[in-house]
Amino acid sequence: MRAAAKKNNALVSMRERLTDTCRQRTYGMKYSNRIGIPVSALIVILLITPVQLLGQSAPVNRKTDKSTILYLFQHRLFKSLNSRLEGYQSAYDVHYYNEDNVFDAFDTFSSTDTAFESLFNRWIKECPGSFTPYAARAKYYYTCGRNARGGKWVIQKDQREYQEMERFFFFRFQMFKRR
Numbered sequence: 001m002r003a004a005a006k007k008n009n010a011l012v013s014m015r016e017r018l019t020d021t022c023r024q025r026t027y028g029m030k031y032s033n034r035i036g037i038p039v040s041a042l043i044v045i046l047l048i049t050p051v052q053l054l055g056q057s058a059p060v061n062r063k064t065d066k067s068t069i070l071y072l073f074q075h076r077l078f079k080s081l082n083s084r085l086e087g088y089q090s091a092y093d094v095h096y097y098n099e100d101n102v103f104d105a106f107d108t109f110s111s112t113d114t115a116f117e118s119l120f121n122r123w124i125k126e127c128p129g130s131f132t133p134y135a136a137r138a139k140y141y142y143t144c145g146r147n148a149r150g151g152k153w154v155i156q157k158d159q160r161e162y163q164e165m166e167r168f169f170f171f172r173f174q175m176f177k178r179r
Helices: 002-027 029-048 066-074 078-094 096-107 116-126 132-149 159-178
Strands: none
Touching: 066 078, 066 096, 066 116, 078 096, 078 116, 078 132, 096 132, 116 132, 132 159
């Protein structure tokens, strides 16, 4: 009986030591070392990950040549201009990182040059099925409207300035209602 009790005490003692070792690994120093490595690895990964992979477009993706777009527009090379602008849109459709190129391309038409009006009319006649001349002309009208508005408060503007601003903004929205 004594031998059985001794054997039982040895098993209990061994079980307690194993339990203590497991507790120490789970809650003790060894556990914090295990979690410390993944946390520091995560921090390093976040630091070296490019901004574009985190959902923001990076400046390296901005590859819009505004001078070429303006050259094609002013020299009435509307087919080439259409294919270039639609190419930017297609690249955006493939991946949203390229959205800044679309904005930059149409930002080329942020001008108040009155000669642009006749060029837009020719472009629309030459390429009536494309969205690009309509979007470019809408950007032009928006810029003209903002310029007509000026920096004054609406209450400080005279009626002529206010009507000119409304006219440009009205043209901008009429573009898309016709299509």
